[in-house]
Amino acid sequence: MCTSANPAAARTLGYEVAELVGQHWHSLVHHSHPDGAPYRWEVCPTNAAANAGERRRINTEVFWRRDGSRLPVEYTVAPLSDRRGATRRRHDLHRHQRPPPR
Secondary structure, eight states, rough: OOOOOOOOHHHTTOOOOEEEEESHHEEEHSBBBTTOOEEEEEEOOHHHHHHHTEEEEEEEEEETTTSEEEEEEEEEEEEEEEEEEEEEEOOGGGGGSOOOOO
């Protein structure tokens, strides 16, 4: 369940904050692998981090925008102290991408 959302991240994904809060984040934006194959919640890194009580950095996945396009992401996920969920911090990938050659 999404309990809060960064306004810039919401816009990047094509949503308003109010449209994300209260919804199942995985079902909205992390439902499929980069190749489009279904991504089961049981194996999702966010869920795994919450269950294991571990912080993890993920850099090989995508979030799915409202319009169905892929957004390559790098993020850190850490369990909440009560282990009833996890928090995600998305990192700006633009700083890691090289400018196109001229």
